[in-house]
Amino acid sequence: MYRAENGRQFKFFCQATSVYTGPAVKYYGQGTDVDRLGTRLCDIYGLDAAVMQPLIMWLGRCYQEGILGDEAAGLPLSRMGSAEFIEALVQKLARREGFGDVLAAGTLKAAAYLGRGAEKLIGSSIANRNGETRDHDPRLMLTNALLMAMEPRRSVYLLHAMALPLTRWLNWLKGLEGSFLTTEVLRGIAERLWGSPDALDFTSYAGKALASKKVQDYAFTKESLILCDFAWPIYQVHSLDNIIGPYTLESRLVSAITGREIDEAELEKTGERIFNLQRAILARQGWGGRGGDVIMDFHHREPLQAVFFDVDCIVPGKDGALASRQGMVVEKAAFEQLKDEYYARRGWDVASGLQTEKKLEELGLGDMVGDLRGRGLLKPGPQVQLEETTGRIN
Numbered sequence: 001m002y003r004a005e006n007g008r009q010f011k012f013f014c015q016a017t018s019v020y021t022g023p024a025v026k027y028y029g030q031g032t033d034v035d036r037l038g039t040r041l042c043d044i045y046g047l048d049a050a051v052m053q054p055l056i057m058w059l060g061r062c063y064q065e066g067i068l069g070d071e072a073a074g075l076p077l078s079r080m081g082s083a084e085f086i087e088a089l090v091q092k093l094a095r096r097e098g099f100g101d102v103l104a105a106g107t108l109k110a111a112a113y114l115g116r117g118a119e120k121l122i123g124s125s126i127a128n129r130n131g132e133t134r135d136h137d138p139r140l141m142l143t144n145a146l147l148m149a150m151e152p153r154r155s156v157y158l159l160h161a162m163a164l165p166l167t168r169w170l171n172w173l174k175g176l177e178g179s180f181l182t183t184e185v186l187r188g189i190a191e192r193l194w195g196s197p198d199a200l201d202f203t204s205y206a207g208k209a210l211a212s213k214k215v216q217d218y219a220f221t222k223e224s225l226i227l228c229d230f231a232w233p234i235y236q237v238h239s240l241d242n243i244i245g246p247y248t249l250e251s252r253l254v255s256a257i258t259g260r261e262i263d264e265a266e267l268e269k270t271g272e273r274i275f276n277l278q279r280a281i282l283a284r285q286g287w288g289g290r291g292g293d294v295i296m297d298f299h300h301r302e303p304l305q306a307v308f309f310d311v312d313c314i315v316p317g318k319d320g321a322l323a324s325r326q327g328m329v330v331e332k333a334a335f336e337q338l339k340d341e342y343y344a345r346r347g348w349d350v351a352s353g354l355q356t357e358k359k360l361e362e363l364g365l366g367d368m369v370g371d372l373r374g375r376g377l378l379k380p381g382p383q384v385q386l387e388e389t390t391g392r393i394n
Contacts, residue, residue: 004040015133015156016042016049020086023056027081038086045094050132050154054125055107056080056089061121067114074098107131123298128154136163138295139304140313140325142205143194145335146212146342149293152282157222157229161215164230165189166202167309169316183320193218193233193246202315203323205334209341218246220278221271225250273363276346279355280368283377290353293339295330303327344386349379356381 003009020038028034042049062068063077070077074092076085092100102110108131111118127134128148136159138145147158168181190200190207195214198207222232233246247264255261283289304313304325317323343350347359357369358381372378 004036015053015135019049019053020056020081023060023081023085025081027079034081034083034086037083041086041090045090047090047094048132051106051130054122054127054131054133055103055110056086057125058107058111058118058121059089061124062114062118065117065121067116067118067121072099074100123296123302126296128296130154135308136160137304137307138299138330139328140307140310140315141166141202142330142338143199143208143211143215145295145299145330146209146293146338147215149295149339150216150279152287155219158215158219160229161193161219162211163309166315170310170314173314173322183316186316187320200316200320201318202325203317205331205338209338209345212342213345214246216275217268217271219271220274221247221250221267224270224274225254269363273365276355276360276363276365277368280360280365280372280377283354283372284375289349289377290339290343290351293353295335299330300332300335301329303329341386344382347382349382352379354379358382 016039017035019035019042021035024032024034024038038052039049041047042052059068059073059075059077060080063080068077074097075088076082079085089100089103092098093103094100096104102113105113107122107126108129111122122131123134125134126132127137130153132154136144136156138148141159141162143162144159147155147161151158165181165186168179169183169186172179172181187197187200190211191197193214194207194211196207196210198204199211201207218233222229227250232250234249245264247267251262251264251267254267279287282292286292304327306326307313313324313326313328315323315325339353340350343353346355347362348355354377355372356379357373360366360369360372360378369378
């Protein structure tokens with residue numbers, strides 16, 4: 001927290017701090033506080049910093065490529081990074097004045113409006129259909145492909161499940177002081193939190209469907225308990241007892257606070273219930289099952305170059321050996337097969353990706369069955385069986 005010149009107090013942390021940092025530093029040099037101005041303006045005008053950051057990056061690319069200039073935009077694009085630019089952009093966008101009205105519809109629609117190659121430039125900055133910032137790239141972390149495909153927004157509390165341990169593992173590889181998240185520790189996290197040792201291999205699709213389910217169920221539990229995303233699950237301590245799983249301490253806390261005994265299995269099922277409730281609501285709002293579970297097409301088409309916390313795209317590969325995802329994509333056929341296994345593990349209908357009456361009844365969500373059935377958004381029961389050891393569908 002800090003106070004601006006007018007005495008008003010502002011927050012300055014996490015992604016919002018970087019909404020204008022790159023352009024401001026490039027324009028003024030290190031030590032400028034104009035990056036804070038960008039964050040403050042987003043706060044004052046109620047603008048989503050996770051959408052504004054990639055929008056600004058895309059505008060910069062359009063200017064560099066000669067697609068958009070100062071006069072056509074009605075913005076000082078040639079002075080991007082200055083206080084003048086960010087003030088003009090925010091005001092035009094918030095008031096929907098001139099080209100600001102186009103930008104207010106989001107980067108994707110603005111790119112389609114401009115044409116002339118503007119749409120080809122979006123992959124360098126945005127991650128999803130809502131035009132939010134590209135950070136925890138699914139081409140680096142394959143589990144994130146499913147996590148991103150099933151959310152209407154950029155759900156960082158899901159994406160951090162892979163990114164935070166990977167970042168701390170990279171710190172250990174670099175020999176940073178105090179780093180201790182070794183490959184063996186990461187292997188233990190994969191087994192306990194992500195469901196299998198296969199999840200440790202970031203170069204393979206094996207184990208990623210199960211990991212996605214595990215991450216979602218735990219994250220929805222954690223969010224319902226209002227537990228800090230950076231602190232939970234507790235795995236970043238030296239003397240972690242291997243018997244402590246993702247629901248061990250959480251279930252004890254809930255039991256102690258509520259006076260009602262709840263074990264790990266029940267708490268895990270609670271997370272599964274919350275996730276399925278969200279899925280049912282999304283279906284009713286037009287999500288479309290399998291057809292809605294997609295990622296931006298450039299993830300399938302454009303090779304990964306770098307990620308902000310892992311510029312060389314270094315990951316653990318088979319048996320923990322060092323590997324790189326640089327130059328890789330999310331293979332479309334493999335992604336569809338991943339969805340097959342995922343739906344089967346969820347107890348949903350594999351062909352459509354729709355939920356089943358059997359699963360909703362099992363989770364205590366039977367009151368939703370009639371409405372979803374009447375809308376044609378529910379199947380009676382799963383039509384396939386899954387081999388737990390291989391993930392193959394019979």
